Amino acid sequence: MQRWMWSVLFGFVALPSWLFAADPIFEPGAKLKVEAGQGAGGEGPAWHPQLGVLSSGNGHIMRLTQDGKSVVYREGAGTNGLLFDAKGRLLACEPKLRRVTRTEPDGTLTVLANNYLGKKFNQPNDITVDSRGRIYFSDPRYGSRDDMQLRDDQGRTIEGVYRIDPPELTGGESKVTRIIGRELDRPNGVLVSADDRFLFVADNNNDSHDGARKLWRFRLRADGTVELASKKLLRDWGKGRGPDGLKQDQTGRLFVAGGLNKPNPPFEPADDVKAGIYVLDPNSGEQLDFLPVPTDEVTNCAFGGEGRKTLFVTGGGVLYSIRMTSRGRLVWPE
Numbered sequence: 497m498q499r500w501m502w503s504v505l506f507g508f509v510a511l512p513s514w515l516f517a518a519d520p521i522f523e524p525g526a527k528l529k530v531e532a533g534q535g536a537g538g539e540g541p542a543w544h545p546q547l548g549v550l551s552s553g554n555g556h557i558m559r560l561t562q563d564g565k566s567v568v569y570r571e572g573a574g575t576n577g578l579l580f581d582a583k584g585r586l587l588a589c590e591p592k593l594r595r596v597t598r599t600e601p602d603g604t605l606t607v608l609a610n611n612y613l614g615k616k617f618n619q620p621n622d623i624t625v626d627s628r629g630r631i632y633f634s635d636p637r638y639g640s641r642d643d644m645q646l647r648d649d650q651g652r653t654i655e656g657v658y659r660i661d662p663p664e665l666t667g668g669e670s671k672v673t674r675i676i677g678r679e680l681d682r683p684n685g686v687l688v689s690a691d692d693r694f695l696f697v698a699d700n701n702n703d704s705h706d707g708a709r710k711l712w713r714f715r716l717r718a719d720g721t722v723e724l725a726s727k728k729l730l731r732d733w734g735k736g737r738g739p740d741g742l743k744q745d746q747t748g749r750l751f752v753a754g755g756l757n758k759p760n761p762p763f764e765p766a767d768d769v770k771a772g773i774y775v776l777d778p779n780s781g782e783q784l785d786f787l788p789v790p791t792d793e794v795t796n797c798a799f800g801g802e803g804r805k806t807l808f809v810t811g812g813g814v815l816y817s818i819r820m821t822s823r824g825r826l827v828w829p830e
Contacts, residue, residue: 521749521775521785523805523819528789530814532558532566537815540578540622540741541808542586543800545829549808550586551815552576557588560815570599577622577741577796580828582629589633591619596633596660609633609660609672615645618655622698622741622796625827626688630720631660632675632695634683638703648678655682657697659720675722681708685741685752685796689778690825692716696730696750696778698739702763709738711752711781730781736769741796741810746823749784750776751807753794760792773797773809789816799824 531537531549538553549560552575559569574592581587586599587608594617595610608631611617618637625631636655637644646654657676663669676683676697685698695714701707710733715726730750733739737756744750755771756763771794775785791812798808804823809816 520821522787523821526819528787528809528816528818531564531808531817532560532815533813534566535813536560536566537810538813539576539795539810540589541796541798541810541815542578542580543798543806543808543826544580544584545800549798549800549815550578551808551810552578553810553813553815558815566815576620577633579623579625580826581625581631582828582830584828587623587625587631589620589623591621594619596620596623596631608670609658612646612658612672612674616643617658618644618646618653621683622685624686624688624695626692626716626720627690628665628692628720629662630665631662632686632688632720633658633660634686634697636682636684636700638682652678654678655680657683657686657695657722661720673720675720676714676724679724679727680712685739687742687744687750688716689744689748692718694778695722696742698742698752698754700738700740700754702737705735709733709736709754711739711742711750711776713778730778731774731776731783733769734766735764736766737763737771737793739774740794743797743799744778744825745799745820746825748778749822750774750778751797752776753796753809753811755794757790757792771811773807787818799826 535554536558540552557570557573575588577589621634623633661671680699682701684700687696699708711730713728715723739754742752752774757771772789773787789811794811805820
């Protein structure tokens with residue numbers, strides 16, 4: 497049936513491209529390509545049209561240059577999630593120093609947040625922004641929990657999601673607000689949709705056999721607060737390793753890193769929870785496609801390259817790429 501006929505029958509102007517199975521997501525014949533190894537692709541890829549691809553690896557921020565060389569961009573950075581904001585400045589989660597930073601094009605570094613109400617963060621992990629320049633980041637804790645400072649009135653630890661409002665919105669200094677607390681188990685990947693309507697959160701407690709391995713969607717209000725009652729489960733990875741970083745393409749499809757190939761207790765690989773990029777419908781959570789990745793653990797992805805049709809993937813310390821049929825959504829450059 498032609499698309500215009502669907503529009504007439506069901507009353508919409510247009511239908512999302514993911515409803516048409518004949519439309520490929522990955523470029524026909526494209527294969528996963530190794531761009532950099534030896535630990536360079538540990539986490540948080542972010543594409544820059546001049547610099548190339550930045551990623552967190554080997555304790556540094558690594559850079560894959562335009563001519564394919566892997567070099568150290570910022571030594572000893574200890575970062576995780578990376579993202580360029582709307583002004584081309586590099587935002588970074590720094591779990592080792594328990595802070596969120598911004599680096600200007602000239603290299604000047606600013607600490608945006610390193611505590612909440614005087615208590616140190618756990619391990620800032622992943623980062624996203626909305627159209628007004630508000631920054632959202634997750635703050636889980638993996639490994640030792642001995643020095644966690646953020647707790648509720650009952651003394652229970654809090655692994656939350658926070659929002660940083662910039663001075664231009666507050667009329668003064670930056671303001672940090674917790675928008676999700678104990679409503680989730682251990683938030684990891686975070687993403688604000690292009691229209692600021694939704695916040696997607698990967699809830700991944702991979703230290704516990706019974707922990708969450710789920711992808712949630714929340715409605716965002718105009719002021720950047722979360723409608724907690726709108727919490728919607730998009731996908732549950734069961735007992736396998738759950739979701740990590742996530743991005744969207746221009747059609748709105750979600751590209752979620754997750755899964756596992758080899759046993760890594762408490763995870764046991766399953767046929768339907770293999771390591772790779774899960775392409776999901778942002779409304780129903782339906783799996784639209786799957787890109788297998790051979791190295792564990794698959795941590796994140798980002799779009800960039802020519803026409804913004806290259807998906808960069810970090811997994812097992814390797815930085816991969818593959819060509820897409822659709823353009824990826826980027827905050828910068830527009």
